[in-house]
Amino acid sequence: MMKHGPATHFEPIAVSSESTVVAEYVAEPSSAAGYQSEADLERELIATLESQAYERLHVTSEADLITNLRLQLEALNQITFSDDEWQRFFTEQVSSANAGIVDKTVSIQEDHVKLLRRNDGSTKNVRLIDKEHIHNNTLQVLNQYETGTGEGGGNHATRYDVTVLVNGLPLVHVELKRRGVDIREAFNQINRYQRVSFWAGSGLFEYVQLFVISNGTLTKYYSNTTRRQHVAESSGSRRTRKTSNSFEFTSWWADANNRPIQDLTAFAKTFFARHTLLNILTRYCVLTTDRLLLVMRPYQIVATERILGKIQIATNYKKLGTLDAGGYVWHTTGSGKTLTSFKAAQLATRMPGVEKVLFVVDRKDLDYQTMREYDRFQKGAANSNTSTAVLKRQLEDPSARIIITTIQKLATFIAANKGHEIYTGHVVIIFDECHRSQFGDMHTAITRAFKRYHLFGFTGTPIFAANSGTGGNPQLRTTEQAFGEKLHTYTVVDAITDKNVLPFRIDYVNTVQVGQVVDKQVSAIDTERALLAPERISKIVAYTLEHFDQKTKRSQAYTLGAKRVRGFNAIFATASIEAARRYYNQFHLQQQDLPSDQQLKIGLIYSYAANEALDDSVLDEEGFDTYGLDASARDFLEDAIQDYNDLFGTSFDTSAQRFENYYKDLSMRLKNRDIDLVIVVNMFLTGFDATTLNTLFVDKNLRAHGLIQAYSRTNRILNSVKTYGNIVSFRDLEQQTNDAIALFGNRDARGIVLLKPYADYHAEYSEKVTELLDRFPLHQQLIGEGEEKAFIGLFGAILRLTNILTAFDDFAGDQLLTERQSQDYRSRYLDLHAQYRANAVAEREGINDDVVFEIELVKQVEINVDYILMLVEQYRQQRGDGDDKELRATITRAVDASPSLRSKKDLIEEFVDSVSSHGDLDSEWQAYIHRRREEELQTIIDDERLKPAETREYVRHALVDGTLQTSGTSITRILPPASRFAPDGGHHAARKARVLARLGSFLERFLGLS
Structure with missing residues (x-):
């Protein structure tokens, strides 16, 4: 039975405004000696939490858990539920048979105030969590909570290690393994809980927002989305798009200096500090419009809070409109600057006095990407604009709190609206990727026009004196001169060490000796012309085609005779529009002799840039201006876009709006792996993120921040297969690479940033x-x-x-x-x-x-069905001639070696035995699979007395999505009607568990076969 009295509350002496992330954590010397069991780890963790004002809770059943929840919500909201009111509130607003992980996450993140219908007909707001005064929330720690298989239990009996309850709801779950055990097994065990028990009973454990995994020595945390998406993706559906969620997306906790806090006790003292955990749950999680929960990493939280702190201090000390009112954040490319900037902008709009937050970008394509990302975080949060007239309306609209615009549009607005009242408003201006392009006249115009502003810049590659080069405003040569002091640093070395981005592997391919044409007496333009020699381009294209599958890690099933299985994709960066055109032609020419299923799908994009032959460190901004191109370059681009239209059934061209839409469509097809290779000049080399892209082929000079920006297109994490970003350079950029790594990391960074030989x-x-x-x-x-x-x-x-x-x-x-x-x-x-x-x-x-x-x-x-059918075709042609036994053994061996085909082995072998001597093999296979699938599904329907039409629709969706919907109305709709509160409610829950288990096996068996 549950042991509890009145809920214990710890009154803080004063509400602290201390930082969420500790400034510096100095680990205490370990006093532990000898073997430490998992039970010892658990006791130590609980003792640490109790010392931090967590109440220890002892419950043994779901009824006790629900009783405790009632007590905590009554205390938080200072009300007393009658039994009827509580039953109604719990059933309709908390457990809700139709709610699943997503709905319950929405209840915590966006809809935490629920409506209680009282017995007297009145209504009252009931908070599940207090987000305004976080110390009003109660924290409890529960361990070894066990779920059974009866009375609403799951598929299997499970016992959870440690759970943190906030106001009685399980919001954080900790899974422990003994020291020496790989913590990935703790991640895997949580996945198993999702399959077999989190949804059981009233589904309270579907409220868990954050998971913590630890083996004592190493400790990480992650959101429920990572776990949920990983399970969905492991189904292997050929129709399911992989997203960036797996064990690779678990995070280290750290101090403000980016030193990881990995030991469990140290983690508990910092991450589980009351103000830290409650801040993370209430302020530093983002539920996107895709209903994915993102939890911020420590460096993102530090940067956000330093921006907010700077706004508050500068306002109090009347520093608005000066460098002291702002600053810049140096977070390496790929580390999640957009999420950080979004959260900083969102929280800044809630600060007293702040009227607008302007998010300023320097290119239209980045404007599109950032707007799209902002809109993904919160629909309508980013009021992007397409003209200065729209920008003017938004600046004058009090409800438009966050506005995305380009620096060019903002400068145009300033020039046309002298003395506008917005200039005297309290405005926060955030620059994304604050490169040198923002240090010139437009930057000066903005800072002269606005009077009460805070100026913040985000960059992965700051401009220092060493890489400032020439050009721009001579008074604004470095990032610090333009934006103020550095607020926080998270370098490429930090990110790779934390495994938040990948290291690089670089090939310097000398297919042609370029050195002959590099003459210091010859101008750079003449050198570039010499590098366009047809023989050189032909050899580079031949190398790329020959090694493309290898570099992009296409499945080796292709080499066994199966159809191509998509791996990653690539960008080919050229030095000029002329070079891009020649490469595009040569690729099409040289792959004409390849079978159609082995030919690469190739795209081309470029537009007018004012300074095509700019300093190597700068990737000049290509907007959507095609009218500035000469007639030959534009005609060529039209033809290339028509090739794209023919390939994908689209209708784009080089007119302004259609070209912009072409860019958007091309970027999405890159992210979805619908296109293999895109040839560019500068587009996509900065500001473009695609986790599916792993290779950059380079035939252009790069250095300093331009080099790091371009390389960083390849090093976004995705899964355990993508372990590095692949750079294939057809120029000798080794010294420039080493210099850039030293500049943006440190002198010893090369061994971390680059793979070993x-x-x-x-x-x-x-x-x-x-x-x-x-x-x-x-x-x-x-x-x-x-x-x-x-x-x-x-x-x-x-x-x-x-x-x-x-x-x-x-x-x-x-x-x-x-x-x-x-x-x-x-x-x-x-x-x-x-x-x-x-x-x-x-x-x-x-x-x-x-x-x-x-x-x-x-x-x-992986061996796929296409390859197996190819072997079957060979087998039936050779059946009876003596070679068929070895071929049959080859089929069995191939199936046994395939993770996805092993569960389908009896189906494949039965088909091999029954296949006709003649006829269309693929048609026979499809008919056979359809018949067997219907037979086995009908057996499940009959055995479990399921609703036939609803079950077939449920299974159809599962086969398309690659996963079963285990909660919500989808599963309850197929079951025979029953009430959870009826006498047979336990039998109903047991049936649900049994049906899910059988349908899960069915799905695994037939997924990907047709």
Whole structure:
């Protein structure tokens, strides 16, 4: 039974305004000695939380959990529910049978004030959480809460480690593993909870907003979206687009100097400090319009709070309109500046006296991207504009609090509206990517026109004296001179160390000796013309086509005869419009002889830039101006866009609006991997983010901030397969690369920012493959759990090394496992994965919690249905001639080595046995799968007495989406009608769990087969 009295409240002596992120954390010397069990870790964590004014809660059933929730909400809202009122409120506003993870996240993030209908007919607002006075909220800690399989329980009995309740709702869950265990297994265990129990009963654990995983030594946190999306993506649906959510998106906590706080006790003292945790939950989470919950990282929170602090201090000390009222944030490219700026802008609009927040960008394409990102965070938050007339209306509209505009539009407005009243308003101006282009006359016009402003700049590559170059306003040569003091720094070294962005791997490809044409007596323009020699361009294109699949990590299934499986995609950066045109023609010419399914889908984009041959450190802004192009360049662009139209069924051209729409469509197809390669001059090299892009081919001079900006298009994290950004340079940029890394990292940054040489990885790979062949020969069985785990760890290491080595040209022909050996070892690896996964689902405690499988990497060499059908075609042609037995064994071996096909093995083998001697194989396959799918679904419908039409529609959506909808009306609609409060309510919940389990197996079995 639950042990509780009246809710305990800790009255703060004073409400603190201290920073959410500790300025500097000095770890205390560890007093722990010897072995520390998971139970010891749990006790230590709970003791730390209790010392920080968390109330210890002891409950053993959902009824107790609900009773405690009632007490906490009564205390928070200073009301007393009657039993009827509570039942009504809990059923309609809290548990709601139709609500799932998304709905409950909305209840915390956006709709935390609920309406209570009282017995006397009146209504009252009831807060689930107090966001204005965060210390009014109650924090409790609960451990070893157990769910069963009866009376509304889940598919399997589960016991949760540690849960933090805010006002009685479980909002943070902590999963622990003993020291030495990979914390990814804690991540995996939370995924299992989502499948089998979080939704059970009243679904209160679907309120969890944040997860914390730890093995004592290492501790990370992440939002419920990361967990939910990862589970949805693991289904393997060919129709499901991968998004950027997996274990790679878990985050370290850190102090304001970016030093990670990884030890569990240190993490608990900082992250779980009352004001810190409540600030994160109430201020530093963002629920996007896509209903994805983003939790900010510590450096983003620090930067946001320093901007807000600067606004407050400058206002109090009457510093408005000076450099002292603002500053700049140096956060490396790819670290999430848009989220930081959005949150800073959003919170700034809530500060007393602030009338407007202007978010200023320097290019139309970045304007589009940033506006789109802002709009994704909060619909309508960004009132983007298309003209200075619209900008004028927005500046005069009190309800338009956040406005996105370009520096050019703002400068035009200023020139046309002398003495406008907005200039005397209290305005926060935030510049995204505050490069040198903003240091000239337009910058001066803005700072002269506005009188009561704060000026803030975000940049991943600041301008220092060392890279200031020439041009612009001579009085504004550096970022600090233009925007004020640096408020926070998070460099590329910090981001790579934290695994928030990827390191780079660079190939310097000398297909032609360029040095012959580089003569210091020859002008840069003449040199560029010489570099356009047809022979050189032809060889570069040949290299790119030959190595494209390797660099972009297309599935090796392609080399086995299957159709191409999409990996990543690439940008090809050229030095001029003329170069872009020549490369576009040459690519089309040289891939004409390739089969159509092996030809790359290639796009081209450029527009007029005033200074095409600018300083190498600057990527000049290409807007959407095609009218400035000469007739030949514009005609060529028209033809290239028509090629694009023919490929995708679109209707774009070079007229102003249609060209802008072409840019938007092309950028989306890059992100969706619908296009393989885009040839550019400067477009897409700054401000463009696509996690699916991993390779940049470079045939242009780059240095300093321009180089880092261009390279950084490739290093966004996505999953365990994408481990680095790939740069293929056809010019010798090694010194420029080293200089840029030193400038924007530090002198020792090269070893962090760039991958090690090929020989280092291959030596380790060779050592491990030798150990594999000697210790685990294929003809010997693995004996005992110790051998199994040793094999899993060793083969996983080989998979990780192979994933890196495959992008090196030297690895071709240097593999040490034959294709057949690789398949057989993958098959053994997957056998163990199935065995250990079954154990993990059935576990009461952490059995096998020290085993982590690299399934995403196995899928890199996935065998797909197209390849199997090709083998079946060969098999039926050779059936009876003596070679068919080996071919049949090849089919079985291929299926066993495939993570997605193993569960479909009996279907494939039955089809092979029944296939006709003649006829269309694909039609026979589709008819066979359709028949078997209908038969098996009908069996489930009959056994569980499901509603036939609703069930078929539910399954149809699941097959399209690649995942089952486990909560909300979708699942309840297919079940026989029953009330959770009826006597058979427990049986109803058990049936729901059983149906989900059976439909989950059905989905896994038939997904991707048609």
